[in-house]
Amino acid sequence: MRLYDALSAYSRTGAVPLHMPGHKRRPEDYLVGAALDITEIDGFDNLHQPEGLLRDAMAYAAGVWGAEHSAFCVNGSTGGILSAIHACAGRGEKILVARNCHKSVWYAIELCRLTPVVLTPPMVEDTGIFASIPPKMVEDALQMEENVALVVITSPTYEGVISDIAGISAAAHRHGVPVLVDEAHGAHLGFGPFPLGAVRAGADIVIQSLHKTLPSLTQTAIAHVQGNLVEFGAFLRSKNIFETSSPSYLLMASCDGCAHLLAERPAQIEAWYAILADFSAQMQTLRHLRLLCPTDSPAVFSADPSKLIVSVRGTGLTGPALLDRLRREFGIELEMASADYALAMTGLGTVPEHLDAFAGALLAIDATCRTLPADKPIDTPPVPHLCLRPADAISAPQADCPLHAAEGKIAAGYLWAYPPGIPLILPGQRIDAATLAYLAALRENGVALSDRIAVLL
DSSP, X not given: OOHHHXXXXXXXXXXXXXXXXXXXXXXXXXXXXXXXXXXXXXXXXXXXXXXXXXXXXXXXXXXXXXXXXXXXXXXXXXXXXXXXXXXXXXXXXEEEEETTOOHHHHHHHHHTTOEEEEEOOOEETTTTEEOOOXXXXXXXXXXXXXXXXXXXXXXXXXXXXXXXXXXXXXXXXHTTOOEEEEOTTOTTTTSTTSOOOTTTTTOSEEEEEHHHXXXXXXXXXXXXXXXXXXXXXXXXHHHHHHSOSSOOHHHHHHHHHHXXXXXXXXXXXXXXXXXXXXXXXXXXXXXXXXXXXXXXXXXXXXXXTTEEEEEOTTTTOOHHHHHHHHHHHHOOOOSXXXXXXXXXXXXXXXXXXXXXXXXXXXXXXXXXXXXXXXXXXXXXXXXXXXXXXXXXXXXXXXXXXXXXXXTXXXXXXXXXXXXXXXXXXXXXXXXXXXXXXXXXXXXXXXXXXXXXXXXXX
């Protein structure tokens, strides 16, 4: 029985709820879903020791994604990533980590006092977007660095760029090192015509946010574990540390329902892919704005077509300005904007009317643009050498410092734009002129950034 069906049936029994939660299944206007909201009562299993309904639901999900083991995560992908890194890398160990990993990865590095070896992917030409991590980059790093505990890659990235996870996993496995893939934006990969996902590509741990692209409630995620380099029990023990001891049955029912939808309604995936293709065809008539196709770059292994990246280079607009015009003039809210582009995220709930409205708005704005000489794209500078581990920098004596006075100082905190939550400055990094110039260029193009950072005394 699906968890939602079991909750619905139980809500009709009239059982007296002398247990948590305090609303006692009596919905008010602000208590959406209260009639189905319960705690760990008889017959409904326990996420932290699943033996019945939840065990079966997660086994079903593992079959849907093709994993050996799967676990629902109700603290989002952030909780799953913290758990995965904690389970795989012991205190003080060394990990390979992609430069463009989400802040949750860096928080785990800080918390576990790990030493990061940073892999900086190449850039997609003339875009300011990170390309794929080449497997050879991972292979070379593992040959140079001894005693690496884990490789951490983000794929797909916020912009939908996919790395060769099969090649990366093969390289890491030759050295006996497991691979963790932050696939928060790619729970739909491998279904219908979409590119292959990280589970079937052979990664050892894959963390997915169900809510980002699939019909599932915000905060729902799932972890997949496979192979003999990571013990599933160790991951579950770590997950118990980072996940609430009172997991929401509404969120778990949403995870379960999402897995069933993927398995039982493949036509919906096909329809989503088809409207994306129609939208791309409409965008061929743009004269100034441009719909980016990351796979046009030889540095990109593959890309997720559900991410729609609109380049503003050479139009006189910035990414934030385009995002603002779409919001104010057309009532269209995008996911994020960087200096040179704006990003729209679609999902399984996207309907043709959504993309028709977006296409019409872009064509209307395009008609108001001029073609201007394109400035050089604002590329992220390479990460300078880390003078200290992030945890050591954060725990050292420090002071608040304006960025304009920070050159030559060692950062004791992070600086990032959110979204996407990728650090632009890392704790332990010596702040150089190139980094400060890059941050100034972002601010000049409308990207909201703090103008202060903590530095070591």
